Amino acid sequence: MPIASRILGLGRPAASLTPAGLTTAVLLVALTAPAAATDVASGVADMREDLDALLDSPELAGATSGVVVRSLDTGNLLYERNADTALTPASNMKLLTSAAALDVLGPDHTFETTVTADEEPTSGVVEGDLYLTGTGDPSLTSDAFDALAAEVADSGVTEVAGDLLADDTYFDAQRLHPDWESADEPYYYAAQISALTVAANDDLDTGVVNVTATPGTHSGAPVDTRLEPAADNLSLSNEARTGPPDSETTVDVSRDPGTNQFTATGSLPAGGPEYSTLRTVHEPTDHAAHLLADALEDNGVRVRGDVDRGTAPTGAAELAVAESAELSELLAPFMKLSNNGHAEILVKTMGHESAGEGTWAAGLAEMASALERIGVELDAHELSDGSGLARSNQLTATTVASVLRTAPDEPWFTSWERSLPVAGAEDRMTGGTLSGRMRGTPAEGNVRAKTGTLTGVSALSGYVTGAxxxxxxxxxLNNGFEGAAPRGVQDAIAVRLAEFSRGTTTSGRPAPIAQRAPASGTASELECSWAGTC
Known part of the structure; x- marks a missing residue:
């Protein structure tokens, strides 16, 4: 349910609000707000005790947990632990990126992709070159390139005497962030970033191709392996074979670094299910240009020259244009599914819009300025990328909670809140990375929060309405744990907050938290492959 925008005083109590400092805190509240003393002694105190017990769980042994709980109705700080300790946020970084993008670009921002020519066609012929120019649209599917090609054909063009040149200069040429793990590069969550990129599926995963492998009819037969969307810049060597019906699935598809040479190896059992995964492409700009070249040919437009790179001249004749949905709508696949590529595209777009430089440096500087404008407490922080994939990102729980506290006062808040995953919601474009979590609890359909996952890092931050x-x-923010991510603890915290009521007395308190906390990993254990971040 929407959060009322009614933020009041935001002063932090002078004493620690952990159980050890509870007596002092109660006295301070009693002196400043006598009517609230009973609340602190009952509902609030009970909640603090339960959160302490959860955070002392064996699953978090040796870990550091930064936690903040704040009332949006009163502005009061209700709970904190290590609130000002700088921690790696993983995909909680996307809370900052999305809020800043809405502030800088506006919820109605759209991305435009154009096809232009050196000069107006004559008798259906473009005498010079054709240009495909991008501004970072993360929603360009192969269908969009078909539509662009059809529009060029509908304009009367049948032939291009020159080359088809891809212009991706809206962003710089740095494809991968220097702080990302090099071993992650083949995997969808670490795709190369370009102002011209292709979304391979309905989830709008950019800079990747779908890999599909189907077993043959009998043992020893080749496995039918396909890359989609395929284009002339990609090649596939198929060494995968069909195994006996009861054999294991060992098929894999790799890409040689720095190339678009893919190799399928391993086996699939005869009569077994189809294998499907995603793999990144090298130089997404080239992939986009080759897809358009194929689409132009399919639509009866012949390009005599090569497919290459180039910068569209000022005043080029426009032949076709594709405009994306508004940013407020694109936030859903970005935030619900925790799409890393979208986050980095937004950072570089902010940089281009504010400083004329589509770079991480310019975009992150504008991101920090935007967050400060809306009142976010950027205390001990390090902004390295927009997605949270870089472990060099550092945020405190206070900063993350500050984004959540200030956002309701912004005109774009409804769109932003709507983009957050909803606990237990079965539909992926509603529940997102929380679809399988907290079902059958008071948090289901109530908690709206962003997840975050890296090896040894897990996070859950958002909104909940108490009982x-x-x-x-x-x-x-949980850092430094060993083993599986402590999602059971996070879920139990969220459930306990959904049960929170200031009027709760000890006799009417929920069952002991240890009896109710779900085991870690019982739902949606992996939000994304490998050590990627969600």
Missing amino acids: GGEDLAFAV
Whole structure:
């Protein structure tokens, strides 16, 4: 349910609000707000005790957890632990990126992709070159390139005497962030970033291709392996074979670094299911240009020259244009599914729009300025990328909670809140990375929060309405744990907040938290492949 925009005083209590400092905190509240003393002694105190117990779980042994819970109705800080300790946020970084993008670009921002010519066609012939120019649209599917080619053909063009040149200069040429793990490069969550890129599926994963492998009819037969969307810049060597019906699935598709040479190896059992995964492409700009070249040919437009790179001249004749949906709509696949590529595209777009430089440096500088404009507390922080894939990112729970606290006052808040995953919601474009979590609890359909995952890093931060009707913002950042991500602990925290009521007495308190906390990993254990971030 929407959060009322009613933020009041935001002062932090002078004493620690952990159980050890509870007596002092109660006295301070009693002196400043006598009517609230009973609340602190009952509902709030009970909640603090339960959160302490959860954060002392064996699953978090040796870990550092930064946690903040704040009332949005009163502005009061209800709970904190290591609130000002700088931690790696993983994909909680996307909370900052999306909020800043809405502030800088506006919820109605769209991305435009154009096909232009050196000069107006004559008798259906473009005498010079044809240009495909991108501005970072993360939603360009192969169908969009078909539509662009059809529009060029509909304009009367049948032939291009020159080359088809891809112009991706809206962004710089740095494809991969220097702080990303090089071993992640083949995997969809670490795709190369370009102002011209192809979304391979309905999830709008950019800079990748779908890999599909189907077993043959009998043992020893080749496996039918396909790359989609395929183009002339990609090649596939198929060494995969069909194994006996009861054999294991060992098929894999790799890409040689720095090339678009893919190799399929391993086997699939005869009569077994189809294998499907995603793999990144090298130089997404070239892939986009080759897809357009194929689409032009399919639509009866012959390009006599080569497919290459180039910069469209000022005043080039426009032949076709594709405009994306508005940013407020694109936020859903970005935030619900935690799309790393979209985050980096937004950072570089902010840089281009504010400083004329589509770079990480310019975009992150503008991102910090935007966050400060809307009142976010950027204390001990390091902004390295937009997605959270870089482990050099550093945020405190106070900063993450500050984004959640200030956002309701912004005109774009409804779109932003709507983009957050919803606990237990079965539809992926509603529940996102929380679809399988907290079902059958008071948090289902109530918690709206962003997840985050790296090896040894897990996060859950967002909004929940307590049982007493009070709107809360919470930030949970867990770093340095061993083994599986402590999602069971995070879920139990969110459930406990959904049960929170200031009027709760000890006799009416929920069952002991240890009896209710779900085991870690019981739902949606992996939000993304390998060590990627969601």
